Amino acid sequence: MEASEDGKIKVTVNGPYLVSGALPLARQTIVADDDGESVAWSEGERYHQHPHYALCRCGASHTKPFCDGSHMSAAFDGTETAVRAPYDELAEDIVGPDLILRDEVVLCADARFCHRAGGAWNLVKQEGEEAVETVRAEAELCPSGRYTAIDRETGERHEPDLPLSVGIVADPHEGVAGPLWVRGGVPVESADGHVYEVRNRVTLCRCGGSSNKPFCDGTHLEAGFHDDE
Ligand code: FES
Structure with missing residues (x-):
């Protein structure tokens, strides 16, 4: 299945990211050298390619990276606070x-x-x-x-040459899971219909803790965010 040029990510009110356009989804791991410095990316598990899927945004899902509805019981506040300027x-x-x-x-x-x-x-x-x-x-x-x-x-x-795709970031050197790495110029639309500036690479928070939602601000490190329960 080819990723569609019409692919996009829709942020939902206090809920998941709805991904459309059959965007490929794979683990992307930060590789560190012997000094612990980040030096490369390594692509890992590729998920079965679906035309549409919902990715967890609150960090509480038991089926990460996918949404399982836990944002409801977690009373997730997903208010988008990022400045809407280029x-x-x-x-x-x-x-x-x-x-x-x-x-x-x-x-x-x-x-x-x-x-x-x-x-x-x-x-x-x-x-x-x-x-x-x-x-x-x-x-x-x-x-x-x-x-x-x-x-x-x-x-x-x-700019790096990045395919239309979504990465699930892992950061084993720090022992944490990271954000969604949205690659290749995928539009991200806010819950109220604003399309953020389309860029070759952006990272979206999936731990639920960013102060710059929907974008990641590194809070997952302090939070010790994990993919498993
Ligand atoms: S994934 Fe939530 S702040 Fe980075």
Whole structure:
């Protein structure tokens, strides 16, 4: 089954994410190196592809990543609080000699790819091919799109090539489960019908604890969120 270009994710009032368009669903695991730094993604279990499915948003389902109706008994408050403005308006630029590192900290899902080699926010200020390549790689691995690397001379944005799909993030180094990684430019529509800016990569909260719903803000780490009960 092909993923449909019409695929989208609908946020429901205090309920799950309704996914349509046969978007492929798979585990996506953050791979850490021997120093514990996040360095790569590893795709794991692929779920059977359905035209429509409902993913847990409250964190309480017994059949994660799918919704089982537990948001009702949990009295989940899924009020969406994210600012409805484009990324470029909200983000700040860290300007280096070769690259601009655009940064919207509120979107941070704490996947930590930007920490390696001294931190993308420091490296971007350095000259040289190695620093440029590292900043680009770190920005492209960022699942939430908090960071974007932009070529200063040409204005080109370096974006990873991501298929239309949804990832269920696992973070074994921290011993937690993470957000939904929405990839390839899937529209996300709020419960009241607003379509958030369509981006190549965003992360949606599925632990129920984010203060920036529907987006992940890294709270799943402090909350020790797990996929199992
Ligand atoms: S999954 Fe990251 S804050 Fe909920």
